[in-house]
Amino acid sequence: MATDFVITAKNNPQILRDVGMKDGATVYSLDFTPWQDDNGTITAVTWTVIAGSATVSSAALTSGVATALVTFGSEGGTLIQIKATTASSGIYIAYLDVLAKDPNSATEDSGLYT
DSSP, rough: OOOEEESSSSSOSSSSEEEEEEEEEEEEEEEEEHHHHHHEEEEEEEEEEESSSSSEEEEEETEEEEEEEEEOOOSEEEEEEEEEEESSSSSSEEEEEEEOOOOOGGGGGEEOOO
């Protein structure tokens, strides 16, 4: 399963949010091509886990689209910094905030599991 975000030239949310599952993995894709049109071609993207226990692997950048596989080893919050850099030192920083849930520790409240 993949989760896609598009980074536009203006008015982007600085924090991208998602929900994952403990022991699960999600491919995240950030399409920077609209942002590149105004700021220059992106030459590198780094994914850094700031908080939480997720791991990032298989990071790639292809034609302005950055992708990475994020694996969640435990339940709880994870904050990942995604930093895109252009050849002319332009920088765009986004944060991916993911809450990983453990279905084995879910509790029922009014017929809904939380």
